[in-house]
Amino acid sequence: MNYVACVAAAWASSNNKRISHCKQTARQKKLSMMISRAQQGPAAAATQSQTHSTISSTSTPAAESMNSSSSTPSSSSSSNNVAVIAGVVIVVVVLLAVGLLVCVCIQRRRRNGYGYKSSLRKRKSQGSIKEVMSSIMSQQGKLAGLKDVHVFTFKELEKATENFADHLILGIGGFGTVYKGTLKNGMVHVAIKISNHVSTSGKKQLLNEVTILSQLNHRNLVRLYGCCLETEVPILVYEYIPNGNLYEHLHRLRFGVNLNWSKRLQIAAETAEALAYLHFAAFPPIYHRDVKTANILLDNTFTVKVADFGISRLVNPGKSHVSTAVQGTPGYLDPEYFHSYHLTDKSDVFSFGVVLLELLTSQKPLDYKRELESHSLAAFSIPYIKNGKLDQILDPQLKDVPAVDFQLMFPAMQSVAELAANCLANKRKDRPTMKDVVEDLYSIKAFGKRQAAAAATLG
Numbered sequence: 092m093n094y095v096a097c098v099a100a101a102w103a104s105s106n107n108k109r110i111s112h113c114k115q116t117a118r119q120k121k122l123s124m125m126i127s128r129a130q131q132g133p134a135a136a137a138t139q140s141q142t143h144s145t146i147s148s149t150s151t152p153a154a155e156s157m158n159s160s161s162s163t164p165s166s167s168s169s170s171n172n173v174a175v176i177a178g179v180v181i182v183v184v185v186l187l188a189v190g191l192l193v194c195v196c197i198q199r200r201r202r203n204g205y206g207y208k209s210s211l212r213k214r215k216s217q218g219s220i221k222e223v224m225s226s227i228m229s230q231q232g233k234l235a236g237l238k239d240v241h242v243f244t245f246k247e248l249e250k251a252t253e254n255f256a257d258h259l260i261l262g263i264g265g266f267g268t269v270y271k272g273t274l275k276n277g278m279v280h281v282a283i284k285i286s287n288h289v290s291t292s293g294k295k296q297l298l299n300e301v302t303i304l305s306q307l308n309h310r311n312l313v314r315l316y317g318c319c320l321e322t323e324v325p326i327l328v329y330e331y332i333p334n335g336n337l338y339e340h341l342h343r344l345r346f347g348v349n350l351n352w353s354k355r356l357q358i359a360a361e362t363a364e365a366l367a368y369l370h371f372a373a374f375p376p377i378y379h380r381d382v383k384t385a386n387i388l389l390d391n392t393f394t395v396k397v398a399d400f401g402i403s404r405l406v407n408p409g410k411s412h413v414s415t416a417v418q419g420t421p422g423y424l425d426p427e428y429f430h431s432y433h434l435t436d437k438s439d440v441f442s443f444g445v446v447l448l449e450l451l452t453s454q455k456p457l458d459y460k461r462e463l464e465s466h467s468l469a470a471f472s473i474p475y476i477k478n479g480k481l482d483q484i485l486d487p488q489l490k491d492v493p494a495v496d497f498q499l500m501f502p503a504m505q506s507v508a509e510l511a512a513n514c515l516a517n518k519r520k521d522r523p524t525m526k527d528v529v530e531d532l533y534s535i536k537a538f539g540k541r542q543a544a545a546a547a548t549l550g
């Protein structure tokens with residue numbers, strides 16, 4: 092899902108709002124000037140209109156001749172003045188009414204926050220959502236039905252999120268805005284995602300997530316509590332994961348948290364476990380299709396919860412690939428899938444390779460500040476890894492430990508970097524499976540522990 096495009100759209104729309112607001116303010120100023128002029132009384136208005144007519148009469152010979160042909164100049168000018176005053180008053184009244192109407196509209200929009208919030212209130216016939224739901228179910232046909240999906244009322248969710256208040260926004264992804272909500276008199280925290288798209292594809296995306304997530308149960312996958320189908324756009328309700336996403340931690344968007352090497356290795360291993368579960372334990376298997384650090388959530392103990400199954404695919408068991416349009420996030424996208432339209436489990440493996448690089452370097456998956464050929468983190472990092480220069484691209488925070496500790500940890504970092512390079516192989520047949528990756532990561536962890544224990548007995 093294109094996060095950049097989403098942010099750009101959000102900005103464009105907020106800027107548009109600002110622009111129209113400025114125009115409105117200018118118009119309002121103009122209006123109040125006109126009102127104060129009108130309030131100065133008919134004489135002032137007459138003087139002004141005369142001044143205006145003088146300018147126009149001097150400019151048009153036709154008007155001049157009309158003025159000169161008038162038999163009683165003073166009475167005709169006073170009746171002209173009355174007409175002009177009446178005209179001005181009418182214009183002022185009309186403008187005032189329009190201004191008032193615009194003000195009311197702006198106030199309403201502000202109260203509603205985002206435009207889509209108002210669309211939430213438009214309760215459409217529920218048929219459309221149910222139709223989309225049944226079309227997903229029949230396409231993916233293998234699901235018997237939705238298990239354990241609680242259906243929330245819109246009123247409940249409005250109350251839980253203080254009417255979708257901006258200060259409760261947890262994150263904005265490519266498809267939805269996620270709010271923190273509180274249910275049952277403050278007893279249960281939840282995360283509530285509303286699609287930003289009123290389009291059928293936006294609805295499908297969220298409902299796809301419902302059908303997939305409701306079937307899954309793994310300690311490293313976010314849990315879906317339920318959904319609300321009353322509104323024009325579907326709303327999903329998940330367990331609340333309190334510690335943000337991995338992207339925010341690695342790119343220092345959260346303050347005061349140091350993700351040390353041992354935490355990063357644990358996060359890598361748990362994410363790999365979740366993906367291996369999707370590929371090998373879930374039935375039918377699932378390809379996540381949007382593996383990235385923004386979709387890896389962390390709880391208070393830094394336990395991983397993989398989220399966002401909006402574009403995930405259920406796979407016919409035994410099939411080598413799914414032929415499907417390319418979707419995913421630039422920087423994480425498997426090049427073979429991009430060229431062949433064949434989505435496989437190895438597409439998730441490729442994206443996971445980029446996540447490993449982010450864990451090692453804390454660099455962005457796509458960064459236009461890097462040289463042209465190194466915009467993608469994969470292209471940037473591989474030459475360093477292959478030439479034994481990993482230390483040159485490591486996150487400085489990882490090096491910010493006593494030298495002896497760093498020496499102990501560095502071999503594990505190198506092994507993870509080599510594993511990342513394998514995941515990023517151009518051809519999918521050369522990439523490991525997620526099962527292999529899990530094994531490798533746990534043996535790297537175990538090796539690190541043995542090293543540390545040996546050093547402790549020696550020291």
Ligand SMILES: Nc1ncnc2c1ncn2[C@@H]1O[C@H](COP(=O)(O)OP(=O)(O)O)[C@@H](O)[C@H]1O
Nearest residue numbers: 261262264265266267269282329331332385399
């Ligand atoms: N269950 C949750 N608990 C806490 N925060 C969440 C939860 N789900 C999502 N978020 C936040 O919202 C962001 C966007 O959510 P995501 O499901 O990825 O939406 P999208 O489908 O639009 O990409 C995440 O990166 C995360 O910061």
Ligand SMILES: [Mg+2]
Nearest residue numbers: 264265386399
């Ligand atoms: Mg997302």
